[in-house]
Amino acid sequence: MEEAKRPLHITEKIMRVIAAACLVGMAAMTGADVFLRGAFNTPIFGCEEIVAILGVVAVGFALPYAHYQKSHIGVEILVRRLPKRVRDGVGLATNLATLALVSIITWRMFLYAGTLAESGEVSMNLELPEYYVVYVLSFGFFVYALCLLADVVKFFTKRGA
Template identity: 30%
Template sequence: MIDILDKLSTLAARGLTFLAGLFLVGMMALACANMVFRAVLNNPIQGTFEMMGFMGAVVAAFSLAFAQRQKSHIAVGILLTRFPQWVRRSADALSSAASCGFFLLCGMETYKWASFLIMTGELSETLQIVYHPFVFAASAGCFALSFVLLVDTLKTLTAEKVQ
């Protein structure tokens, strides 16, 4: 069962990272187009800063799960290396479980905020577009990270040896 969950978390992380890459390419294209329009036509693209912020949030949120899968986040383990294996395993599992809970709450609150934006009909300041899809995307990134952390917790608790 853990192997299936591990494969699902890998698939979700890779899929979101692919989408993050597409958004990053979009950000670069928008930035370059804005520079060209500003230099050649002396007329920048309206709302570039706003769209860069929205897309940047999606890139960051969609990259979280993959970074966790790759263990790219910082971890301080200097002190734990001196403890017995069961202490290291417990600390790792507790840390992953607490992080899982935190990002689950972040995802839920972000989802509630996006739902509130729909309910109120709020639009972005400059472009006057709906921006709740970007907030839902950030929520999805938090949920994906929470899932990866849950799988990490389960793998730590069932592993024979602590990495």
């Protein structure tokens, strides 16, 4: 199990670094755009599109990290008071439900990216192909689904051991 989890962990780390770089890029682009608008009355052409794309990549690539850090929203006040066995069951049910939902989202997003590629949809100002962004986001959701699946497998292997 550890051999299978290692590539997933490395992928999550790389995605975390990319997400952080996207956040830095968003801040830098926005700051530069504001500065150029104020100082020289010259905005950066397409800045809003670039910042939006970086935001999508940051969110999609941060999902696996947020899952491993358990930094997603949960009803901790209620769950903490439950016995450990019940907490584990709630965690399993939550992971299974989230896995099902994220898997469907990944699948539909991947199909949607293909539809965008066929139609030739591009962004408004820079005319960047939008399907690339949707493929990248679907990859982020796919890795998140793999992380959830790894946790479900870990739950059952831990109980059997």
